[in-house]
Amino acid sequence: MTGEFQGTTPSVMTPGGAMGQPIVEIDNLALTYPGGVSALQGCSLAVQPGEFIILLGPSGCGKSTLLQILSGLLRPTAGEVRVAGRVNPPPGKDRGFVFQHAGLLPWFDVYTNIEIGLRAKGLSKREAREISERQIRLMGLDGFGTKFPHQLSGGMQQRVGVARAFAIDPPILLMDEPFGALDAQTRVLLQEEMIRLWEGSGKTVIFVTHSIEEAIFLGDRIFVMTSRPGRIREVVDVNLPRPRSEKTRYTPEYLALDAKLWAMIRGDAERAIGGGTPGSGGAVE
Amino acid sequence: MRRVRRTLITLTVLFALWQLAAVLYDKAYILPTPVAVFAALVSNLAEGKLLAQLQISLGRALAGYLLAIVLAIPAGVITGWWKLANDTLGSVLELLRPVPALALIPLAIVWLGFGEASKVAMIAYASFFSVYVNTQAGVRNVDPLHIQVMRVYGRGTWDVLTKVVLYSMLPYVFTGLRYSAAVALILLVAVELVGSQNGLGFFLFQSQAFLQVPDVFSAILVFGAMGFAANLILLAFERRMIRWRQEVGSDA
Incomplete structure (x- = not known):
């Protein structure tokens, strides 16, 4: 364990307000792709155990890259991540990963897809099947195992992707725009399912999205990222009570946060589509 | 169904035209009538001499073809996956590939003699390349996302190869297998026409030498049937093995 917390990262308060030992720390992280594109630069943050953290930012801001570094799929070019004290750890069973397009292997049935991480944990075929059976029930996929x-x-498909991550029962869940490719209604329903699965689970979630609504509805804290090269620009606390439900979306607090966040990232979003010259502000409203 | 009907009608018309032309031309030793050809085919099959030759030819073709597959798939996987293998083994194979296999028949005979070895070796050599090249392409076209999934869930290279690459390359491999089956057949005819004492190709050669043109046709028809059957068998095999990408909406 590397112990000391540097204080270079944004304030680390758990939802309960107590200062604790972060489970995930990102310290002055940089990643430059071989072609010279700088995806991340000077990116720092700290996450407390059990927090639901949102990484919010415009497309191409490096938030998925950041998640890939946390997963161990990519190594940073500078700086480091610490997961439960381990520096730049390789992929491991302490982190579940949910991919944007579910990332199911098309030649395997639902059971086998859910069991991908379980077999790596050294479980027998039968033990793995028991767990995947349970996940299938939890995700309302009864009868779809084969x-x-x-x-x-x-x-x-994305429920199977989520089930695969929950199956290994990891303390940390990394989710890369998991609902981004779904239609609006399905998306809302899966967000509510996600809340139901997570609340009370004690798991730490780091959830990448570019949707403000999703960020507020799900998150405890929202780390707003700058456009590429990405770093943390601001941390916004979401003080909406839990358990959250559909009603949460109509509270004044929710709407106020929505407006605040949109004001924050609007400029980046406009630049991303190539519009929004200074002075033309508000033209879209 | 409509396609089958149209095909049958077209064939009937073609055979009628052939029959008419042959009757008008009236030189059966050059252009026999289709009726005479089918009569020859039936009697050759009934007497068993065509089947005996077919058996010999089939044995050669299969031996060469299977040998090619057993070598080409691993070679394609290894060179497709590891750069070092591609820069060494892969480079050598790329240099051999453009050499027309038929040009190597004399060398094969000098080295391996007139027996089965040279024939099987030539068929294997020529069938090798398209299975190899397609397997390699399949390996290189693996969806990186699927590899990431395996890696992020703690699976090593062996699992990536056996649980991802092996499956995702299959459609490519089958393309290679079907193409190679046609090549194997071409080489079969070639090696049996050049210095063989038996087999369908030898029967073909002999029938031509004795001006038995209906027999020539019957051998050609059997070769054609072999190619047709090989393709059907491989397609059926492919459908069986690649169930997962079957028709969208087969289940709803």
Whole structure:
């Protein structure tokens, strides 16, 4: 354990307000791709155990890159991440990963897809099947265990992706715009399911999205990122009570946060589509 | 169904025209009538001499073809996955590939003799390349996302190869297998026409020497049937093995 907390990262308060030992720390991280594109630069943050953290930013701001570094798929070019004290750890069973497009293997049925991480944990075929069976029930996928991904809707595919991550029961969940490719209704339903699964689980979630609504509805704290090269620009606390439900979306606090965050990232979003010259502000409203 | 009907009608018309032309031309030793050809085919099959030759030819073709597959798939995987293998083994194979296999038949005979070895070796050599090249392409076209999934869930290279690459390359491999089956057949004819004492190709050669043109046709028809059957068998095999990408909406 590297112990000392440097204080170079944004304030580290748990939802309960107590200062604790962060489970994930990112310290002055930089990643430059071989082609010379700088995805991240001077990116720092700290996450307390059990927090639901949102990384919010415009497309191409490096938030997915950051998640890949946390997962161990990518190594940073400078700086480091510490997961439970381990520096730049390789992929491991302490972190579950949910991919944007579910990332199911099309030649395996639902059972086998959910069991991908379980077999790596050294479980027997039978033990793995028991766990995947339970996950299937939890995700409302009863009867679909022997179906192949192409036989499922997009929403069901992503439920399998989430089930695969929960199956290894990791303390940390890394989620890379998991609902971004779904239609609006399915997306809302899966967000509510996510809340239901997570609340009371004690798991730490780091959730990447570019949707402000999703960020506020799900998160404890929102780390707003700058456009590329990405770093943390601001940390916004979401003080909405839990358990959250559909009603949460209509509270004044929710709407106020929505407006605040949109004001914050609007400029970046405009630049991303190539519009929004200074002075033309508000033209879209 | 409609396609089958149209095909049958077209064939009937073609055979009728052939029959008419042959009757008008009236030189059966050059252009026999289709009726005479089918009569020859039936009697050759019934007497068993065509089947005996077919058996010999089939044995050669299969031996060469299977040998090619057993070598080409691992070679394609290894060179497709590891750069070092591609820069060494892969480079050598790339240099051999453009050499027309038929040009190597004399060398094969000098080295391996007139027996089975040279024939099987030539068929294997020529069938090798398209299975190899397609397997390699399949390995290189693996979706990186699927590899990431395995890695992020703690699976090593062996699992990536056996649980991802092996499956995702299959459609490519089958393309290679079907193409190679056609090549194997071409080489079979070639090695049996050049210095063989038996087999369908030898029967073909002999029938031509004795001006038995209906027999020539019957051998050609059997070769054609072999190619047709090989393709059908491989397609059926492919459908069985690649169930996961079957028709969208087969289940709803």
